[in-house]
Amino acid sequence: MSVPLPPLLFVDDEKNARRVFESMMATVCPEFDIRTVDSAEEALKLITAEEFFMVISDARLGGMSGYELLKQIRGRWPQLPVLIMTAYATPRLAVEAIQSGAIDYLGKPFEPEQLRHAIARCANDYRKSQEIAALRARVGEAIRLDQIIGDSPSMQALRRLIETVAPTNATVLILGESGTGKELVAGAIHALSQRRDQNYIRINCAAIPDTLLESELFGHEKGAFTGAMRQKAGRVEEADGGTIFLDEIGDMSRPLQAKLLRFLEDGSFTRVGGNQELRVNVRLIAATNRDIVQAIRQNSFREDLFHRLNVVQFRPAPLRERGDDILQLAEHFLRHFSLAMGKNITAISPAAQDKLCRHHWPGNVRELRNVIERAVILESTPNIQAQNLPDFAVENRLRHLVPEKPLADASLEEHLAAYERDLILSYLEQNNYHLTRTAHQLHISAQTLRYKMQNLSLDTSQLTDTEELTPAEQER
Numbered sequence: 001m002s003v004p005l006p007p008l009l010f011v012d013d014e015k016n017a018r019r020v021f022e023s024m025m026a027t028v029c030p031e032f033d034i035r036t037v038d039s040a041e042e043a044l045k046l047i048t049a050e051e052f053f054m055v056i057s058d059a060r061l062g063g064m065s066g067y068e069l070l071k072q073i074r075g076r077w078p079q080l081p082v083l084i085m086t087a088y089a090t091p092r093l094a095v096e097a098i099q100s101g102a103i104d105y106l107g108k109p110f111e112p113e114q115l116r117h118a119i120a121r122c123a124n125d126y127r128k129s130q131e132i133a134a135l136r137a138r139v140g141e142a143i144r145l146d147q148i149i150g151d152s153p154s155m156q157a158l159r160r161l162i163e164t165v166a167p168t169n170a171t172v173l174i175l176g177e178s179g180t181g182k183e184l185v186a187g188a189i190h191a192l193s194q195r196r197d198q199n200y201i202r203i204n205c206a207a208i209p210d211t212l213l214e215s216e217l218f219g220h221e222k223g224a225f226t227g228a229m230r231q232k233a234g235r236v237e238e239a240d241g242g243t244i245f246l247d248e249i250g251d252m253s254r255p256l257q258a259k260l261l262r263f264l265e266d267g268s269f270t271r272v273g274g275n276q277e278l279r280v281n282v283r284l285i286a287a288t289n290r291d292i293v294q295a296i297r298q299n300s301f302r303e304d305l306f307h308r309l310n311v312v313q314f315r316p317a318p319l320r321e322r323g324d325d326i327l328q329l330a331e332h333f334l335r336h337f338s339l340a341m342g343k344n345i346t347a348i349s350p351a352a353q354d355k356l357c358r359h360h361w362p363g364n365v366r367e368l369r370n371v372i373e374r375a376v377i378l379e380s381t382p383n384i385q386a387q388n389l390p391d392f393a394v395e396n397r398l399r400h401l402v403p404e405k406p407l408a409d410a411s412l413e414e415h416l417a418a419y420e421r422d423l424i425l426s427y428l429e430q431n432n433y434h435l436t437r438t439a440h441q442l443h444i445s446a447q448t449l450r451y452k453m454q455n456l457s458l459d460t461s462q463l464t465d466t467e468e469l470t471p472a473e474q475e476r
């Protein structure tokens, strides 16, 4: 597999030095593309917009120095190698440059062979890392169905649906709250599809600024916008033959949604600034944790795109609706983290199990995973104890006080009941289901609260009312 090599970036504020470098490169290693700039500031701008396989910079520059440039590159692009050159070489400076992360340090004048050697090494490393990344995209993170933990009926159905749909070319839409495993489902679909040996490209639409997302997806032609110095292929081209996973699709802008819709019709697209129509064969999986129906109503998401994506819909259930899966997942994460941290914690105490089952899990499986990781760190006995779990008070406050799903065709009374139910639930959870304390906070009697709970079908068997209110609480 041959990986195309991006150019090398040369930074020197002296015009003459740039010319000498260019002509030396043309004789010693003509196979490398080079770009030259006259300041570190320009270099940073360019590196932000384009890919380079290495940077060679003079130590002394007009504005920001070569050392400062080196520092910035180390912080923002840790993989990009930097070579520093200087006419004022001293062993101390060389050591300093290498310690701050330069791959090499050349004192002027240097032998062309020295330069060639350093550049060839970087080019080689670049190619290797690209090949490894491509390989990883193909096979590295293949997800098996048995890695999707949980035997609740909804999870069993989810696994069956994955098995049925994966081998087809159907477009898939995955909806669900944050942390419910949407990414896991997408990965499993690709891994079980006939495209599994081809690329699996993931793009998080919310993480890329809107202006860049289009060119990331569909590529751009040279000069398409400021900073587009060369042509760049889109990720859809990289995904040709394989699968593309568009995460957080609910955050995509409407104009780009229109372009995506066209792409979904027949796989054709044009690069930004281009007019040639290109075509690829890509399977699309999209996911969002937004309320897509609401987004369509608010006109921020195109209804036609929704229907085009919604060929097969997956909806991993919120964790709180998965019953015993909570404990099964907790034990799975316990085994994982205790092995990874070399600890010998084998079980979860009954009190801790109880606490886990009572929590509402607004962050779903991701939250549970973090909770268990933390507990394994803190635990000093062979069992996870309840006190090493968070008290969940902050998390509970994060819960929405308005119904999560808009109630279709509900009357005002039904809306109010749903609101009242959520509100009471949230107070109950903050008070660990203590009836009297919760009632006191809501300025109603315990009797009224119990009556309301029954009316709103809230489970009264969870109430923990054994203690009396403290005098201080009665004061409040």
Ligand SMILES: Nc1ncnc2c1ncn2[C@@H]1O[C@H](COP(=O)(O)OP(=O)(O)OP(=O)(O)O)[C@@H](O)[C@H]1O
Binding pocket: 147, 148, 149, 150, 176, 177, 178, 179, 180, 181, 182, 183, 184, 185, 288, 289, 329, 365, 366, 369
């Ligand atoms: N059923 C499951 N079995 C094992 N691990 C799971 C399961 N569901 C989710 N996880 C793990 O929980 C974490 C969160 O899952 P994932 O990233 O797939 O969620 P998501 O739905 O994409 O969330 P978001 O909407 O926030 O992006 C990951 O570490 C994932 O591996």
Ligand SMILES: [Mg+2]
Binding pocket: 182, 183, 247
């Ligand atoms: Mg996700």
